[in-house]
Amino acid sequence: MMTTPRYAPPTPPIRRTDPGLRGFLRAARSNVLGLWPDQAYEQDVYATRFLGRTTLLLNAPDAIRRVLVDNPGNYRRSPASIRILRPLTGDGLLLSEGAAWRLQRRTIAPALGPRMLPLLARHVVAVVDETVAALRSVAGGPVDLLAAMQGMALEIAGRSMFSVETSGAAPALRAMVQEYGADLARAHLADLLLPVALPTFRDLRRRWFRRRWMAVMSGLIRDRLGQPPPAAPRDLFDLLRAARDPETGAGFGAQALRDQTATMILAGHETTAVTLFWALSLLAAAPEEQALLAAEVRGLDLTAAVAAGTIPELPRTRAVVAETLRLYPPAFTMARAAIGPDDACCISIPSGTLILIAPWVLHRHRRFWGEPAVFDPDRFAPGAPPPPRFAYLPFGAGPRMCVGAQFALTEAALGLAALVRAFEITRADDRPVLPVAIVTTQPDHAPGFRLRARTDG
Ligand code: HEM
Numbered sequence: 001m002m003t004t005p006r007y008a009p010p011t012p013p014i015r016r017t018d019p020g021l022r023g024f025l026r027a028a029r030s031n032v033l034g035l036w037p038d039q040a041y042e043q044d045v046y047a048t049r050f051l052g053r054t055t056l057l058l059n060a061p062d063a064i065r066r067v068l069v070d071n072p073g074n075y076r077r078s079p080a081s082i083r084i085l086r087p088l089t090g091d092g093l094l095l096s097e098g099a100a101w102r103l104q105r106r107t108i109a110p111a112l113g114p115r116m117l118p119l120l121a122r123h124v125v126a127v128v129d130e131t132v133a134a135l136r137s138v139a140g141g142p143v144d145l146l147a148a149m150q151g152m153a154l155e156i157a158g159r160s161m162f163s164v165e166t167s168g169a170a171p172a173l174r175a176m177v178q179e180y181g182a183d184l185a186r187a188h189l190a191d192l193l194l195p196v197a198l199p200t201f202r203d204l205r206r207r208w209f210r211r212r213w214m215a216v217m218s219g220l221i222r223d224r225l226g227q228p229p230p231a232a233p234r235d236l237f238d239l240l241r242a243a244r245d246p247e248t249g250a251g252f253g254a255q256a257l258r259d260q261t262a263t264m265i266l267a268g269h270e271t272t273a274v275t276l277f278w279a280l281s282l283l284a285a286a287p288e289e290q291a292l293l294a295a296e297v298r299g300l301d302l303t304a305a306v307a308a309g310t311i312p313e314l315p316r317t318r319a320v321v322a323e324t325l326r327l328y329p330p331a332f333t334m335a336r337a338a339i340g341p342d343d344a345c346c347i348s349i350p351s352g353t354l355i356l357i358a359p360w361v362l363h364r365h366r367r368f369w370g371e372p373a374v375f376d377p378d379r380f381a382p383g384a385p386p387p388p389r390f391a392y393l394p395f396g397a398g399p400r401m402c403v404g405a406q407f408a409l410t411e412a413a414l415g416l417a418a419l420v421r422a423f424e425i426t427r428a429d430d431r432p433v434l435p436v437a438i439v440t441t442q443p444d445h446a447p448g449f450r451l452r453a454r455t456d457g
Helices: 020-029 061-070 078-090 100-109 114-138 145-162 170-182 189-194 201-226 238-243 254-285 287-297 307-313 315-327 403-422
Strands: 044-050 054-057 073-079 336-339 342-344 348-349 354-357 423-427 433-438 438-441 449-451
Touching: 020 044, 054 061, 054 348, 061 354, 061 438, 073 078, 073 354, 078 170, 078 189, 078 201, 078 336, 100 114, 100 254, 114 145, 114 307, 114 403, 145 170, 145 201, 145 238, 170 201, 189 201, 201 254, 201 449, 238 254, 238 348, 254 287, 254 315, 254 403, 254 423, 287 315, 287 403, 287 423, 307 315, 307 403, 315 403, 336 403, 348 438, 403 423
Parallel strands: 054 354
Antiparallel strands: 044 054, 073 336, 336 354, 342 348, 423 449, 433 438
């Protein structure tokens, strides 16, 4: 295996000591990624107690397995997650619980499963090709690849799952996501402390946002709702429309379909967009690695009809995607509130405890990874040992694991392959780009890139 120079991308500084209440609240409002002190990246469990409530950051593999896989029924999403996500996703799959969740999961999972990947990959390639063509026309000047990846991922999500073109609604939709991220997606003290049933002042503003956001979502699926359902489902929307509760026979109403659309479009595009952005950003800083990828994709057939079958021929590209997800996990933390007491493999969890399982910390934990800050796709190259158990969780684990993981990995690998094949990518300036936690792991600013068309692709 060729060795490349070591590159450790910049991150928010790690605190030396416990943040205390004030530091905790400041980090919750500004950037959670700077919250955890040095010892959190070494210990099995890092406990804090604020205003009478215990928060446990779990790093021990067995304890994580207990919470996510063996006893998930004892844990539900935390009040702050519900407050922040519900205006964007309504009562779709991400936030539903119990029987409603089971029906939704059973309906949605097959539409994103391995059998559907060839079909999904066709949509991916079509949109990626359009994006590459559009980027060729602006390649000379500094290019905003964050906006380009967000637009591309949004269009892929809309077309592949709902057969809708998002391009008309995209500017409004992106502006709203940005507006929400700049303010209401950040947790304040009352958001963290009050039960969801007691709305905070910010919840009232979030409700107003939700009304506007859901109106955009309704607009996206209005035409589809007006048409009679086809005999055979063509996409996720048709599958959702055809689904019936096995006990009651009830189907999803218009509002439930809208919430599901919002969930899948949001969960399905923000995450892959930032993954692609960070991968491109890492490759711009590591030209030798970029050259390896360009060599891998040279001459490969990435056309729509065969693209899904090409994935096994992209081991280095997939290793870069996996390493990007380690260094910049889009879902930086998974929060759960314990409904009842539990014993998570020697860690006693009183009822009401807030549990944090943070891929951001796990993926940089010194006991699990050598040189955790360094970008090193070799960790995921063919033949490398698998990552330590429950130390690599970009898609979570257990029954609530990401339903779109395979789709996301396909999209990221094909997107990256096509972009690196088309362009040599460098940064237009050297201002460091820092990750900041706003619903997903976002860059603190959209840096400019320079794209030089490759002639040997
Ligand atoms: C790189 C891209 C992605 C990452 C890193 C990611 C990460 C995650 C994680 C960590 C969870 C579990 C959250 C928890 O347990 O609290 C999750 C759940 C979920 N993801 Fe993804 N995701 C990605 C792409 C997608 C895509 C493409 C879709 C849709 C097509 C999607 C839809 C969902 C949904 C609906 C859930 C909730 C599942 C449930 O609760 O049953 N995600 N995702």
